[in-house]
Amino acid sequence: MASHEPFGHLEGVMGDILADIDTSALIGKIVFLAVVIGVALLVQRVVVHGLKRALDAAGVPKASIFVNIVRAVIWVFALLAVLEPVFGVQPTAFVAALGVTSVVISFGLQDTVSNIVAGLGLMMGRVVRPGDQVTIGGFTGEVVDVTWRSTMVRDKGGKVEVIPNSVLNKTALTRETDWSVTDCPVEFYAEPGSDLDAVTREVQDLASKACGAALAPDYTTEVLFDALGPLGMHGTAHLHLVAGSNYSAQADALVRAISRAPWVARPASAAAAAAADATSNTTN
Structure with missing residues (x-):
């Protein structure tokens, strides 16, 4: 039994050595992976910053689609760099397998690929850019961003x-x-025989008092009359509001102010009620 003891001791020593080798290799892989990730993050930050400056200099809008593509390319190269040292996978074999897989996947992602290609075409052709005011399919608003798959428009x-x-x-x-973007139309009827010039001046004065700081300083409130109706002359007050204004609230404020004007046309029943109230107040 004693003759086997040296061999048992040797096996234990070899096991410890192999364990140390495996541990060292694992630590080396982890360190290498961490270094590659750190370098990729640094490169991403520098390249993205440079890309934004280059887009500014070239007059190309800084849509997120360009930044996302650059980030994707950087991380693909980072993945290829760690495949063999860390995971033991040949990059060429991985790329070949990825090519075959991408063909299969592309059939299920035709809409996504189509959206990405269309987005690049729209941005490179400067068809739409963040900040543009557009109407698309009846929806009007400001282009907020162009992403991988879609364009976001805010009304x-x-x-x-x-x-x-x-x-x-x-x-x-x-x-x-700019005129149409800032325009907030408010419609009303003036009674037949009203002095339209006087009505225009009063509406402008009411708009100034009701809307105040919300009115865009570059435009004046326009009052246009475009039709004759059963109630009288149809008019539209075009308020021009600053960015960020609540259009519904400003229109409501002007309507409330106009509704008290004596020249506002009212249906017969409403006119009779208003006359009765006036008579009652006079009597009292």
């Missing part, structure tokens, strides 16, 4: 419409002017 009320890039690429698009 005056804050509602955001998400439009797939492939759909946007095939849909008629109207660029809005």
